Amino acid sequence: MAEGGSNKTGFHLEEKKGDLFTCPSTCSLAHCISEDVRMGKGIAVLFKKKFGGVEEIKKQGAKPGGVAVLERGGRYIYYLVTKVKYSNKPTYDSLRSSLEAMRDHCLKHQVKQLAMPxxxxxxxxxxxxxxxxxxxxxxxxxDICITVYTL
Structure with a gap:
């Protein structure tokens, strides 16, 4: 994927004010969900509306500490499964494990740009x-560039 004339390589983490869904279409996206794939509150609702795929995500059977992946428009949408039920709270360990699973998928599929809340x-x-x-x-x-969006 072209990086807009930039020849910079290596990991980069940038924080940006704005709407996550305005990121370039070359960016893969990530957010957290529960194993029950409820996606009924917060930014998860927007992911569900925009990308659908609830049954596709459920079929992947990702457990807490894992990641489910949809492919949409030539990019990946990562669903970090960080807890069992939507009403639970994740731990830093489950988040770390989900991020490691996402990182491994990114490396395997040459993902260079990630956007997330x-x-x-x-x-x-x-x-x-x-x-x-x-x-x-x-x-x-x-050598993945991550942009973290806050409203």
Whole structure:
């Protein structure tokens, strides 16, 4: 995928104010869900409306600490399964494990650009400082550029 004339390689994490869904169409997207694939609150509702695929996600059978993946419009949509039920809260360990699963998929499929909200920090109440650190620890040895969007 072209990176707009940029010849920069290596991991990069950028935070940006704005709507996640305005990211370039070359970016793969990620957010957190529960194993029951409810997606009834928060940004998950928008993912469900925009990309559908609830049955497709359920069929993949991802457990907490795993990731379900949809392919839409030449990019991947990552569903980080971080808890069993929508009413549960994830742990930093389940988030880390889901991020590692996503990283491995990204590397296998040459994904270079990822866009996501402050994952786990909205309704799930994880602390961004800790999540940011986990993102850096998980992706620092890749050449994936991650843009984190906040409204």
């Amino acid at each position: 402050r994952i786990g920090c909205g309704l799930d109440l994880l602390k961004w400082d800790e999540v940011h650190l986990i993102l850096v620890e998980t992706f620092h040895e890749t």
